[in-house]
Amino acid sequence: MREMRFSDLHTVEAIEQAVQADPWNESQFRDSMTAGHICLVEETVEGVRGYAVLMPAVDTADILTIAVAPGYQRQGMGGQLLAAMLEWARSHNMRRIFLEVREGNLPAIALYNANGFRKIGVRRGYYRASLGREDALIMCRELVFH
Numbered sequence: 001m002r003e004m005r006f007s008d009l010h011t012v013e014a015i016e017q018a019v020q021a022d023p024w025n026e027s028q029f030r031d032s033m034t035a036g037h038i039c040l041v042e043e044t045v046e047g048v049r050g051y052a053v054l055m056p057a058v059d060t061a062d063i064l065t066i067a068v069a070p071g072y073q074r075q076g077m078g079g080q081l082l083a084a085m086l087e088w089a090r091s092h093n094m095r096r097i098f099l100e101v102r103e104g105n106l107p108a109i110a111l112y113n114a115n116g117f118r119k120i121g122v123r124r125g126y127y128r129a130s131l132g133r134e135d136a137l138i139m140c141r142e143l144v145f146h
């Protein structure tokens with residue numbers, strides 16, 4: 001795992017187009033990198049095959065995107081990216097991590113549940129869907145326990 005570089009953006013955008021319902025374009029990744037978001041990639045011998053972006057605030061952080069290329073999913077890469085995000089947040093004294101996910105995105109919800117995220121709310125009709133709109137689940141993982 002390493003930080004995303006501008007030279008990765010072509011590959012990252014291609015994966016994004018292949019796997020996300022509402023894909024980011026290259027300039028959105030570029031903006032995240034320039035803004036200082038935590039942008040990590042997972043590489044195989046064939047090149048970058050997964051990535052994740054975390055936006056830190058004062059003592060919380062938001063996972064903006066996480067994805068693994070088709071053909072490389074369900075091999076642990078998503079879990080490793082998520083663990084790296086959690087580790088970064090913990091080591092920078094973040095109290096909790098938030099994310100939003102389409103309610104129909106069962107693989108992602110399973111990944112988040114398996115990593116201690118819990119549903120804390122719903123944004124009705126937040127996402128565009130093929131037919132109408134789809135709700136967003138807001139999920140949170142506490143990093144500090146009292």
Ligand SMILES: CC(C)(COP(=O)(O)OP(=O)(O)OC[C@H]1O[C@@H](n2cnc3c(N)ncnc32)[C@H](O)[C@@H]1OP(=O)(O)O)[C@@H](O)C(=O)NCCC(=O)NCCS
Pocket residue numbers: 019020064065066067068069072073074075076077078079080101105106107108110111112114
């Ligand atoms: C969500 C995503 C990043 C998961 O990445 P991944 O590398 O396949 O995940 P992992 O192999 O690390 O899976 C870890 C755990 O998550 C859960 N999980 C992942 N994919 C799953 C699936 N298709 N069905 C059920 N559970 C799943 C399982 O608990 C899994 O553990 P297990 O394999 O031991 O059962 C990947 O499916 C993806 O890129 N999806 C498209 C993009 C996306 O929807 N991103 C999230 C919204 S921004």
